[in-house]
Amino acid sequence: MVPNDLKYTKEHEWVRIEGGIAVTGITDHAQEMLGDIVFVELPAAGEKVEQMGKIGTIESVKTVSDLFSPISGVVKEINKIYMDRMEGAENPDFHPEYANHDPYGKGWMVKIEISNTEETANLLTPEQYEKLLEEEA
Amino acid sequence: MDEKTIFELSRPGTPEIQMPEHDVPEMILDEVIPEKFIAPLPPPMPEVSELDVIRHFTRLSNKNFNVDANFYPLGSCTMKYNPRVGEWASRLHGFAGLHPYAGYENSQGALKLMEELSEDLCEITGMDGFTLQPAAGAHGELTALLITRAWFKDKGEDRDIILVPDTSHGTNPASAAMAGFNIRQVKSDGYGNIDIGDLKSKLDDKVACLMLTNPSTLGLFETGIEKVESLVHKAGGLLYYDGANLNALMGKSRPGDMGFDLVHLNLHKTFATPHGGGGPGSGPVGALGPLVDYLPGDELVDEDGLTVMKPRTRSIGRVRSFYGNFGVLVKAYVYIRGLGAEGLVRASECAVLSANYLATRLKEAFDLPFKRRCMHEFVLSASRQKKLGVSAMDIAKRILDFGFHAPTVYFPLIVPEALMIEPTETENKQTMDAFCEALLAIAREVEENPEIVKSAPHNTPVSRVDEAGAARKLMLCGI
Numbered sequence: 056m057v058p059n060d061l062k063y064t065k066e067h068e069w070v071r072i073e074g075g076i077a078v079t080g081i082t083d084h085a086q087e088m089l090g091d092i093v094f095v096e097l098p099a100a101g102e103k104v105e106q107m108g109k110i111g112t113i114e115s116v117k118t119v120s121d122l123f124s125p126i127s128g129v130v131k132e133i134n135k136i137y138m139d140r141m142e143g144a145e146n147p148d149f150h151p152e153y154a155n156h157d158p159y160g161k162g163w164m165v166k167i168e169i170s171n172t173e174e175t176a177n178l179l180t181p182e183q184y185e186k187l188l189e190e191e192a
Numbered sequence: 193m194d195e196k197t198i199f200e201l202s203r204p205g206t207p208e209i210q211m212p213e214h215d216v217p218e219m220i221l222d223e224v225i226p227e228k229f230i231a232p233l234p235p236p237m238p239e240v241s242e243l244d245v246i247r248h249f250t251r252l253s254n255k256n257f258n259v260d261a262n263f264y265p266l267g268s269c270t271m272k273y274n275p276r277v278g279e280w281a282s283r284l285h286g287f288a289g290l291h292p293y294a295g296y297e298n299s300q301g302a303l304k305l306m307e308e309l310s311e312d313l314c315e316i317t318g319m320d321g322f323t324l325q326p327a328a329g330a331h332g333e334l335t336a337l338l339i340t341r342a343w344f345k346d347k348g349e350d351r352d353i354i355l356v357p358d359t360s361h362g363t364n365p366a367s368a369a370m371a372g373f374n375i376r377q378v379k380s381d382g383y384g385n386i387d388i389g390d391l392k393s394k395l396d397d398k399v400a401c402l403m404l405t406n407p408s409t410l411g412l413f414e415t416g417i418e419k420v421e422s423l424v425h426k427a428g429g430l431l432y433y434d435g436a437n438l439n440a441l442m443g444k445s446r447p448g449d450m451g452f453d454l455v456h457l458n459l460h461k462t463f464a465t466p467h468g469g470g471g472p473g474s475g476p477v478g479a480l481g482p483l484v485d486y487l488p489g490d491e492l493v494d495e496d497g498l499t500v501m502k503p504r505t506r507s508i509g510r511v512r513s514f515y516g517n518f519g520v521l522v523k524a525y526v527y528i529r530g531l532g533a534e535g536l537v538r539a540s541e542c543a544v545l546s547a548n549y550l551a552t553r554l555k556e557a558f559d560l561p562f563k564r565r566c567m568h569e570f571v572l573s574a575s576r577q578k579k580l581g582v583s584a585m586d587i588a589k590r591i592l593d594f595g596f597h598a599p600t601v602y603f604p605l606i607v608p609e610a611l612m613i614e615p616t617e618t619e620n621k622q623t624m625d626a627f628c629e630a631l632l633a634i635a636r637e638v639e640e641n642p643e644i645v646k647s648a649p650h651n652t653p654v655s656r657v658d659e660a661g662a663a664r665k666l667m668l669c670g671i
Contacts, residue, residue: 088608090585091663114663116659116660117602118602152664
């Protein structure tokens with residue numbers, strides 16, 4: 056499933072550009088390959104990130120894999136469903152399984168304030184990403 | 193029947209347990225221990241009779257899967273039969289009752305065994321010296337990497353990169369990170385070897401070491417090893433041999449002859465100690481040439497018939513208390529001396545033969561991604577079954593219903609839906625045939641009745657567990 060209103064990276068992240076903000080997460084293909092996701096480590100809000108720099112770690116029952124930033128900028132917000140604890144207590148909204156069940160929706164991971172809009176040219180179109188999936192299959 | 197936990201079996205006030213009268217003066221607790229260290233309540237110990245305890249744990253042990261009861265083809269783990277003579281020898285009073293502070297004059301038998309075991313391991317691997325201290329495989333990796341770090345520090349070279357292939361055991365990059373290095377991954381080529389072009393692009397004057405398992409975790413011999421060796425050494429790096437798969441090569445090929453500088457072995461795997469239950473293991477590290485001087489612990493040398501300990505001048509220091517897991521060393525010694533040179537060769541030959549027999553029988557029903565003669569293990573892919581909605585995990589669970597342990601799944605990472613199978617040399621043809629029949633029957637079920645595979649296991653004491661749920665909610669304490 057490759058929605059045609061998104062952009063992609065070759066490391067299987069998706070991006071939705073909303074004004075100056077890039078919302079990102081992992082693709083349906085990525086979650087299928089990883090299997091049940093159990094923990095996602097994300098950068099802190101305010102952190103500077105670079106295009107295709109490592110910004111997090113995704114742990115599934117099968118493996119551990121890196122998350123890359125699709126674009127340079129500053130982390131604006133992270134999805135709280137990936138925090139098992141908040142302010143010293145259990146987070147009742149901890150739902151890492153959304154990365155599996157709804158990767159393009161409730162399973163989004165990071166919102167980044169874009170510092171260089173020209174970099175969006177480096178992202179893959181849905182057609183290019185589908186071609187990449189075919190090549191990797 | 194569900195087994196209750198020992199805490200659920202507890203009956204407060206169980207009268208069967210009676211402690212004897214003490215024969216020392218009574219101390220008042222809060223007079224000898226500061227109040228802040230005293231727990232407000234006694235620990236929640238279960239109150240059960242001796243018979244309750246015996247029956248509880250005997251019932252649990254009967255439910256446990258073990259290599260003494262069933263075939264255990266868990267890839268990468270070398271679950272071979274462990275000859276009982278090793279248990280007998282390691283329990284001999286002269287070994288088991290020996291105190292590590294007894295002094296070398298009173299420990300000659302044990303020291304001689306360690307000296308000769310080190311020599312045997314040198315002979316088997318082509319190394320010049322060994323330390324027997326590391327307590328497990330990954331501990332051996334860490335030890336070798338700390339030696340690597342000390343080596344380059346002494347040479348005044350600033351090298352902080354460790355190369356690992358994309359097929360490596362997960363412990364390789366983990367040990368490298370723990371030793372303070374950064375990691376670069378090297379790709380495999382379509383043949384299952386290290387991609388030489390990719391290796392070249394990753395080598396520079398920052399690379400301290402390449403960690404390599406040969407045969408690789410794909411169960412394939414790294415046929416480009418001579419090229420790899422010359423490239424790494426030309427770039428000034430060291431070559432480290434992860435000995436996890438030595439069971440394929442004993443007496444056939446030696447890491448030292450391939451150009452490796454450092455080696456770790458898993459004595460508990462290749463040299464027959466029961467393992468998989470959390471230890472004790474043993475991960476000796478061997479070194480070549482001047483690196484020997486960096487090994488932890490003393491060198492054991494023969495002086496006029498006595499084994500004496502000589503300190504190593506550049507040793508990185510102790511990595512384990514006393515002499516390592518000595519009982520495992522005794523078992524390895526007995527195994528090596530029991531089989532002898534010819535027996536070790538035969539063990540490796542049979543391990544390789546068993547794996548090739550299984551691979552040949554199973555490759556019709558499952559995909560074999562690398563079409564080469566395998567070594568002591570092989571990796572199938574359940575990609576064909578995955579297209580029908582059944583995963584490698586489902587197949588692994590279904591195998592349990594047939595009374596076999598599951599293969600390793602989803603490893604190595606470069607093979608999708610991987611099923612990694614290592615039969616070892618100790619299984620007979622009947623057992624391996626029964627395992628093949630089971631896997632072939634499962635492959636038919638995937639086509640005809642996939643639900644039975646997807647909902648497996650059906651015949652085990654515990655049905656499918658929620659692995660994701662257990663990993664997300666890390667609750668280890670039941671009470």
